[in-house]
Amino acid sequence: MNRLFCAESVAVVGVSESEDNLGKNILTNLVSFDYQGTIYAVGPRGGQVLGHRVYSSVTDLPKTPELAIILTPARFVPEILNQCGEKGTQWAVIQSGGFRELGAEGEALEREIVEASKRYGLRFMGPNCIGAVNTANSLYTPFVALPNPYRSGSVAVFAQSGGVGLSLADRLCASGVGISKLVSMGNKLNIDEADYLAYLKDDPDTTVIYLYLEDFKRGRVFAEMARQCSKPIVLHKSNTSSLSGTIAQSHTAALAADDQIVDAVCRENGIVRVRTVAEAIGAVKGLSLPRLKGKKLAVISRSGGVGVVGGGGCGGGLGG
């Protein structure tokens, strides 16, 4: 997967000159944050966007892009993926929504893209996601025009939801912690949570792993991998009730798991489970600090009351 994050050339497929084109936002992020590779723009209408010629198809590109970032209506994705495979591209981020999360027709389209990916040995993130960020080479695939590049740090934020991932990244960067990589997994049709964890386990730029998951595709493999991982893993597993299950189903087609099983799996495999975004931030920040030496802890506060609250928190955790 390192080729995906460190791709030396990317094609953004779905770019046009029109005012509300989202592919243009991807291009904007790549250009304005100085992506360290070659950028190709692709879109059927051609033209010129941000100084980049828009090629009418992947087939027409002068060279093979290492990574294709696809954001077109879902019905065009299978054909585009076939073209990418034909061209020799091995990695894709499929940002388009409109697949399984929308019902039977979307499921049929999913089968087509799975076939295309098998045919060419092409692997992809998504669909229905905002893809990846790597702060090391300024690869930015989200279709949201970001105001600033992310602060480089050693926390990986891998989320099944683009919104949750972006929030975490924003807050970690604003508080000075920074991120190594950001991923929005979407429907996890081809690359799932176990694949991501396998990659992060050995990623030299990452020391703390944060995962937001709405379901597990390969829970058993994931748990086993977590046990073997020497880096701290913070898991924000949402989708714990029938109500949120209904929402998640139409969000990333996720199925709810028995929450007590999730709790037990976390306990047994050394995963820090958090239940809110605020808890996640706290845990990730704490784990990013230098390790404590010894068993003693001092609470320093500007107010006695804050000291009592802090002592209470420590006491809870330390059995005091």
Added chain:
Amino acid sequence: MNRLFCAESVAVVGVSESEDNLGKNILTNLVSFDYQGTIYAVGPRGGQVLGHRVYSSVTDLPKTPELAIILTPARFVPEILNQCGEKGTQWAVIQSGGFRELGAEGEALEREIVEASKRYGLRFMGPNCIGAVNTANSLYTPFVALPNPYRSGSVAVFAQSGGVGLSLADRLCASGVGISKLVSMGNKLNIDEADYLAYLKDDPDTTVIYLYLEDFKRGRVFAEMARQCSKPIVLHKSNTSSLSGTIAQSHTAALAADDQIVDAVCRENGIVRVRTVAEAIGAVKGLSLPRLKGKKLAVISRSGGVGVVGGGGCGGGLGG
């Protein structure tokens, strides 16, 4: 207690021209936020501070102040309180620390101020506190020079810790909710949590009551009063472990109560218990919103994942 919050004249005792005098900060808040009453400054060295003559003692004041705000070394407090009583002042805020929380000598001083208060029927907040704020008349007794006056609102923030109280007030005001009154209770030697709740129950400026407590002086009375109170009460009871107990002992001389009893009392008397400052803010904000009509709730979010997290939170509360 309404005379305390709505005092038409206050004496700030312990004011001097010196650079690091904290009494001057009290004067600064009162003057710069336009306190709607008469201000007298008192301090043994005399002089002039912020355009106010500094009288050398309460005895010398031209009129009887309704409220005395006392911030001097602890050993002077009993005598000052006697002078206040002699003058006819009925209410005081004793901000000075150095009483029971510091050991036997402080306990002896406490007994002296209790005697003085009985002798003259004078009632007081503290000691060891930062006293009161009333946004309605711009009464500000904290010795911290505040950058801005608080936004007027209908949440009362009554805290056994000045630091926690100020934090809550800051955050509620920054988020647009605002406060009616702020109290730092300190050692609760004369006015305790039950007295404050009795007052707040009928305070027309307050619709939501937030209390931060490190201990109960009159738990049974407090619980009974909470049951009769028609306003929502959010209780942040800290000091729940032996570790925080040690800190609280030297903070406000508070003794830890069995935490499960506190939980049960809250459940039985309709008190919303919160365990962190963040939870407190959330609960108070929620209770400040217009009441929900009916049982249906919609989660509107800019991201599917945030919707799933929100749905999970609702599901938890609604048994979904």
